[in-house]
Amino acid sequence: MTAKRYDVLALGNAIVDVIATAEEDFLATHGLVKGSMALIDEARAEALYAAMGPGKVVSGGSAANTIAGLASFGGRGAFIGKVRDDELGRLYRHDLTALGVGFDTPAASEGPATARCFVIVTPDGERTMSTYLGACQNLTPADVDEATVAAADIVYLEGYLWDPPAAKDAFRKASELAHRAGGRVALSLSDSFCVDRYRDEFTGLIRNRTVDLVFANEHELKSLYQTGDFDAAMQALRAENVLAVVTRSENGVLAVTPDGIVAEPVFPVERVVDATGAGDLFAAGFLHGLTSGREVRDCLRLGALAAAEIISHVGARPDVNLKTFAGNNGLL
Template identity: 55%
Template sequence: MRLPIPFGRRSMTSLDILGIGNAIVDVLARAGDDFLARHGMAKGSMALIGTEDAERIYAAMGPGVESSGGSAANTCAAAAALGARVGYLGKVADDALGQVFRHDITAAGVTFPTAPLSGGAPTARCLILVSPDGQRTMNTFLGACVTFGEADIDPVAVAGAQVTYLEGYLFDPPAAQAAFREAARIAHAADRKVAITLSDPFCVERHRDAFRAFVKNEADILFANEAEICALYQTDDFDAAATIAQSEIGLAALTRSEKGSLILTATTAHEVAAVPTQVVDTTGAGDAYAAGFLAALTAGRELAECGRWASVAAAEAISHFGARPQADLKALVAK
């Protein structure tokens, strides 16, 4: 377990948060359970798909909304909306969807310096089907995302960011794992923090040993939901998984949907209530939670207040269609 590094007030010459993740254009549309069944989808899951499936599903989807997405990118956009100084690293292609991604994330107030991929795979896209009960089923074509590697790490940005936030979905390619380790090396050499989100039990199951080693030896802050943390530590008992996390990492924020969240340090535990809201679409709930937490943390707030900001941001995210904030997050957390 790494020793905690204290936070100070933000410097105007550096970033609060630098996100690194899969740069994906989200395509969201509503779909019933019958649509999911016809296309062999498990409701509420995330599946990686190839070019043919991406084209087939996209053609069958109803009217949708296209915007820059990806888990860490969503977190960055919401954190910027909360007033944090935010940057993002991720790979898109030099194509139309790549331009959509770059425009959207820049317009959200996030610096995006990564050069586009030229002559290779197209920009990634995630086809998200939202059921009437708000559950989202994701079909992801990774495209240019998988080319992200150590050469795409901006050492100046990492060394200047209070927190470098790593997306578990990007952990799959070996080149990206190497990039994560290089980012952690640079961050810690500059006395900065490294945060990682486990993203999905699917990711954890594929790379459990590598994830667990990274969480224990490289990360300072862990974000995970109940299913993800249990998958990491191979238990069905959330309390047992939380106890292990508390012993292995300096700071963990574990979410439990309507049960709220649990924020753990080596010596403390804070239970944070969920903010009641009407669930419309759960897409991006965890991303928004991390945004609220990190925006508050890098602004010097106490952990309980970080959890409150996180819960407010998550509630806003699930109250409407799409992952990006539609209400004034600053006003919501000020209430």
């Protein structure tokens, strides 16, 4: 089989992040649940923006963060997501393409504005997100280009985008095209609230092999199998006979493989500044290792290193070149 043009093609929400720090009482004043991600309308978005302190504006979105991290490792990435032809939409496209990421999805000429996510970071590094989804919810199967999908080794699907019916159809189309072209498909469960909404559909995607690789954190996994017992959730996951990766914050990461479970500790950091994007960047490192033909343990190590870099500063995109960072730590 000929080599693929892209290591990873991601489908996800195209969202501009506005990140600001605040004390705990800000959350209470504005009715925000610490550590959660809540969907808001445009009016609520304007009110929160007016109340926030100075913010850092940066292109985000879970799957796009993963692709940005992959590019920082030197991987070849592409992205499919929907923006509006407005100022934020143009900023978003520039930020991705400047990294060398392919992003050819046409912008919408009408309808909702480009999406934005307001991220409040409290002093303990925990992030609370309020998201206006806007244009990114209007992704359709027509936006999934067959040649682009066929050119990717792995197609990476963001669970957050499973809400709109047309986006679900786009995911299914991308998976079918990927498998037809000899590629693999990965799914990020994204958020335990997302899993609560679509538990049966997500397990269906795993069991009918629409996806070949699953990324989850501990909370998402327990939600998937409706248990408070982590070991019971892991046992259920192993029974699915699918490659899966489960992150456990400071308790490290586990990979479930046909040969058993592989465990790796976290990569040490002096201080957690902002947990935004930790899972996204972990996926970037793991996918880079996987598409480079590395052993699962090395993929876990690259993921842990990328996650450690991202939580050491504000924002969900790397502040350093991850290829160099990994090389300096003996991982590449």
